[in-house]
Amino acid sequence: MSQAREVLRVDAIDAGYGQSQVLFGMHLAIREGETATLLGRNGAGKTTTVRAILGLTPPHKGSIHFNGRRVDAWPTDRIARLGVALVPEGRQIFPNLSVTENLVAFAANRRGAKGPWNLERVHALFPRLKERARNMGNQLSGGEQQMLAIGRALMTNPALLILDEVTEGLSPLIREEIWTCLRQLRAEGQTALVIDKYVERLLSLADHHTVVEKGRVVWAGSSAQLREAPDIWRFYVGV
Numbered sequence: 422m423s424q425a426r427e428v429l430r431v432d433a434i435d436a437g438y439g440q441s442q443v444l445f446g447m448h449l450a451i452r453e454g455e456t457a458t459l460l461g462r463n464g465a466g467k468t469t470t471v472r473a474i475l476g477l478t479p480p481h482k483g484s485i486h487f488n489g490r491r492v493d494a495w496p497t498d499r500i501a502r503l504g505v506a507l508v509p510e511g512r513q514i515f516p517n518l519s520v521t522e523n524l525v526a527f528a529a530n531r532r533g534a535k536g537p538w539n540l541e542r543v544h545a546l547f548p549r550l551k552e553r554a555r556n557m558g559n560q561l562s563g564g565e566q567q568m569l570a571i572g573r574a575l576m577t578n579p580a581l582l583i584l585d586e587v588t589e590g591l592s593p594l595i596r597e598e599i600w601t602c603l604r605q606l607r608a609e610g611q612t613a614l615v616i617d618k619y620v621e622r623l624l625s626l627a628d629h630h631t632v633v634e635k636g637r638v639v640w641a642g643s644s645a646q647l648r649e650a651p652d653i654w655r656f657y658v659g660v
């Protein structure tokens with residue numbers, strides 16, 4: 422894995438909202454095919470980091486490179502076109518489009534990925550979406566909406582898939598389906614950044630973890646290292 426090229430490098434960024442600074446020298450790097458996590462308590466700055474990566478809250482210091490290109494001064498649409506797909510908190514699917522319409526609305530393969538995502542592959546990953554193909558977005562359960570949001574992001578064939586608290590508010594059973602999906606995506610070589618509070622689950626799902634507290638990295642390491650440092654995750658993640 423250490424030979425793989427770097428997809429994302431966030432280097433010493435400061436960012437915030439108006440006068441309020443949230444990130445202080447935030448940094449992380451993700452290599453191709455890796456699943457990385459951002460961990461930390463509520464308000465630690467995880468979503469702000471994601472917003473900075475996407476150019477929604479541009480950093481005022483530091484740099485962000487995506488596949489070797491410096492992108493931190495780029496507008497969001499240009500960054501997205503490089504292949505960054507976000508599944509945000511709160512799903513945000515189209516309620517008045519059918520499941521299939523939601524999936525095909527953003528289908529794209531700008532990077533010319535081999536074996537690109539299509540309806541068939543998304544249906545194989547989430548069989549429920551096949552059963553629900555003709556249902557409207559607003560007729561889906563919370564878990565199905567979340568699967569649809571992930572499926573829709575995959576249909577853009579992203580170089581980096583970012584999942585921000587996608588299991589929030591889901592039942593344990595549905596959460597398990599999401600973890601299974603993440604495991605499968607990792608096995609297929611999808612590069613991903615996952616933000617979630619179920620650290621114990623993420624230990625077996627992710628390669629690398631970055632723990633954030635008050636906008637700063639307080640710990641970073643592999644799953645094996647994090648497993649050996651339960652105090653870190655108990656303290657910083659509050660579980």
Ligand SMILES: Nc1ncnc2c1ncn2[C@@H]1O[C@H](COP(=O)(O)OP(=O)(O)OP(=O)(O)O)[C@@H](O)[C@H]1O
Pocket residue numbers: 438441443461462463464465466467468469470
């Ligand atoms: N749009 C905004 N305007 C002003 N302050 C904000 C905004 N969004 C977030 N903040 C503040 O920035 C800090 C970091 O928030 P952020 O959402 O990045 O944290 P987080 O780690 O993702 O936590 P959570 O799980 O609660 O979303 C918090 O103090 C929050 O109140």
